[in-house]
Amino acid sequence: MDLNNLSKGLNLKDLNLNASLLSILYRQYKEFMLPIVVVVVSIILVVIIVIPQTQAFLQNREELKKEQDKLSILKNNYSLLSGMDEADLNVNLQALSKALPSNKDFIGVINTISYNSVRQDVSIDDFEFQVGEISKNTADELESPFLSLTLNVSGSPQSILKFMAELYKSMPIAQVTNIKTSAGQSTLKLQFYYKSFAKGNISADTIIAPLSKEETELVKTVSSWNDTSQGFSLPIAISSESQASASPSATEISSPF
C-alpha cells in the first residue's frame, strides 16, 4: 500500500514537471510555432490539392490528346468519304460480292461450271453438292466456309486443265482439291467459297484509308474474272450429242433455274 501511494505521488510530480517543462519550452520557442504550422499546412495542401490537381491535369491532357486524335480521324474519314465515288464503290462491291458471296451461291456455282465447260469443250456428266448440315450455322464458325461439289467431267487432260484454269478465273472463288483423271473421264472435287459479312456496328471513328495498291490490283483482278451471274443460261449437263441437237444459239437455251 505504501509503495503504491509513493508511486502515485511520483507520477503526479512527473506530470507537473512535464507541464512546466512544456510551458517553458513554449515560451522560449513560441515565435517558431507559426512558421512551423505554416510549413505543415503547406505540406497538407500539397497532398490534398496540388497532387490530385496535377494528376487530373495529366489525365485531362491525355484525354485531350485522345479526343483530338479521334477528331482528326473523324475529319479525315469525312474528307475521304466525301471524295469517294459511290457508283465506283458499288461496282467494286458487286464484283467482290460475286467473287465471294455472303452465302451459298448455288446458281453462281452451276453457272460458272456450265459456262466454263462449254468454253473449254468439257462435258459435264453429273455433279453432286455436299451441302452439309443446314440447321447448324457452321459458316460463321469457319474461317473460310465453302460449298463442296464433286464433278464428273469428260474431256482430254488438257481441256480439263484449261477448265480448271478458267474456274480459277471465274466467280465465285473456287478451289480444286482433288483430281482423278483416267481414260477421258475425270472426277474433280471443288470447293466454292463464301463468307458472311462481318457483324457489328460500323464505327465512325475507325480509320478509313483509301484502297491500297494491292487492294486496287485485287479489285481489278477480280473484276476481270468471268462473271457468269448474268446473261449466261446454258443447262449444265450438256454432252456433245445434246449440244449438236440443241438450238445453235446459246442464249435461246433456258436456264435450269
Add this chain to the structure above:
Amino acid sequence: MSNDINLVSNKSEALEKEQRLLRLLRIFALLSLFTVAVLSVGIFLINFTIPISAVKKEQEQALSQISTLSKKHAIYNLTKDRLTNISNLLKIRKDYAKSLNIIFTKIPSPLVVTDIRIENESLVMAISGNSLLSINDVIESLVDFSTNKKIISDLVIESLVFNPQDGNYILSFKANIL
C-alpha cells in the same frame, strides 16, 4: 588574470543563432505557402482551360457530317471486308492447273498423259508413249523440278512398264505438289 574568464557572453551568440534560424524558417514558410498557392491556382486554371468540351463538340459536328454519308461508309466497309477475305483466300488457294500445265510443257508430243490423280497435295501421274527417249526426257525434267523444289518435291518413279500389245511404255510417278 586567469584565461578562464570570458568577457563575451555565450548567451547572446546562441540567441543570435536562434534568431537567424527563425528568420530562415519564416522565409521558408512564406515561400512554401506562396508556392503551394501559386501551384494550386495555376494548375486549376490550366485544367479549367483544357478545351476537351470544345473538341467533343467538334467531334459531334464531324459525326453528323459523316452520318450524311452513311451509305458510302457502309459500302466502303463491306468492300474492305470482302477484300480482306478474298485476299486471304487467294493466298491459301492451291492452283493445281498451273502446276500441271508446267509439267505438261515438259511432256513431248509422242507421249500421252493417261492418268492424273491429285489428293491431299499428292500427285500421281501416268504417261504413255512408244519413245523411251521422250520418257527419259520427262524423267530428267521431273528430277530437275524435284531437286530444285520447283512445282513438285519428293519424286518417286513408281513404275516403267512396257505393254507388248500396243508397244507403249507406261511411266508412273508420284510426287508432292508444292
